[in-house]
Amino acid sequence: MKVLPTKLDGTLLLEPAVHGDDRGFFAETYRKEFFDDQGIAIDWVQDNHSRSSKGVVRGMHFQTDPGQAKLVRAATGSIFDVVVDLRKGSPTYGRWEAHELSDTNMRQLYVPLGFAHGFAVTSDVADVVYKCSWYYVAETERGFRFDDPEVGIEWPAGIEFDVSARDREAPRLSELSLGG
Numbered sequence: 001m002k003v004l005p006t007k008l009d010g011t012l013l014l015e016p017a018v019h020g021d022d023r024g025f026f027a028e029t030y031r032k033e034f035f036d037d038q039g040i041a042i043d044w045v046q047d048n049h050s051r052s053s054k055g056v057v058r059g060m061h062f063q064t065d066p067g068q069a070k071l072v073r074a075a076t077g078s079i080f081d082v083v084v085d086l087r088k089g090s091p092t093y094g095r096w097e098a099h100e101l102s103d104t105n106m107r108q109l110y111v112p113l114g115f116a117h118g119f120a121v122t123s124d125v126a127d128v129v130y131k132c133s134w135y136y137v138a139e140t141e142r143g144f145r146f147d148d149p150e151v152g153i154e155w156p157a158g159i160e161f162d163v164s165a166r167d168r169e170a171p172r173l174s175e176l177s178l179g180g
Contacts, residue, residue, distance in 0.1 A: 001034055004107070007097045008085050012038060012110035027106050029073060030131070040110065042069060044131040049075075052121045052128070055162045057155070059118015060084055060148075060170075063140045069133035070111040072119075077126030078102035079119040080156050086178060087114035094173060096153050101128075118146055120155055144173040 004013040016027045035042065052058065059082065062068075072081060082098045101107050102123070111117045119128065146153065146163060151173055155161070 001028070001031070003038070006099075008083060008092050008095065008115075009090075010085075010087075010112040011083055011097065011115065012040075013099055014108050014110065016106055016108075018106050029106075029108065030071065035110075040069075040112075042133045044071070044133060046132040046135055047129065048132060048136075049127060049129045052126055053162070054121050054124050055159050057118065057120045057146050057161050057163045057167065059143065059146055059167065060116040060151075060153075061118060061141060061143045062086060062116040063134070063137065064142060065140065066134050067113040067140075068136070069113050070117060070130045071108055072101065072111060072117065072128065072130040073106075073108035074101040074103055075127040075129050076103050077121065077123035078104070079126050079128060080122055081109055081119045082117070082153055083109070083111050084116040084151060084153075084173070085114070086116055086173075088178060090114075094151060096151055098153070116144065120159065120161065122156055122159065142176065143167060143170045144176060145170045148172045150174055 002015045006013050018025050018027045081101045084096045085092045
């Protein structure tokens with residue numbers, strides 16, 4: 001597995017070795033010792049799988065204490081995957097970064113604790129699978145508007161977005177109390 005450059009410290013963009021021929025392919029998408037070598041010793045406790053159609057936006061979501069680190073990939077289709085640094089005191093607090101994750105490039109994104117996560121589906125359909133470092137607890141889930149002008153995420157042009165009422169009506173990042 002190869003680690004590709006990212007702008008936000010703590011995130012990892014990963015590209016597995018893909019072995020293929022005219023019959024298909026094989027790719028190793030997770031190996032504990034590789035992550036341990038990267039300083040990420042996580043015992044993943046939950047796997048999630050979502051299917052969404054083109055234009056669906058999910059995010060920007062995060063969990064409060066204890067939070068969830070995530071390892072995200074698009075098993076089918078393609079997504080514009082976004083992270084926003086929410087770590088108080090971080091030199092990149094409030095900044096965002098996006099990567100294309102697809103079943104073609106096979107890339108996956110490690111989203112550490114302290115980051116919000118969201119994505120927009122850029123293919124007709126996308127299956128997104130991700131590992132979580134902690135269980136989902138509804139009472140700890142938070143989010144802010146995917147189109148918060150203060151954050152300024154540059155979502156892909158030419159897509160008609162389909163956003164849930166909850167995400168559309170979420171507060172701006174500056175309206176949230178994130179603690180110290």
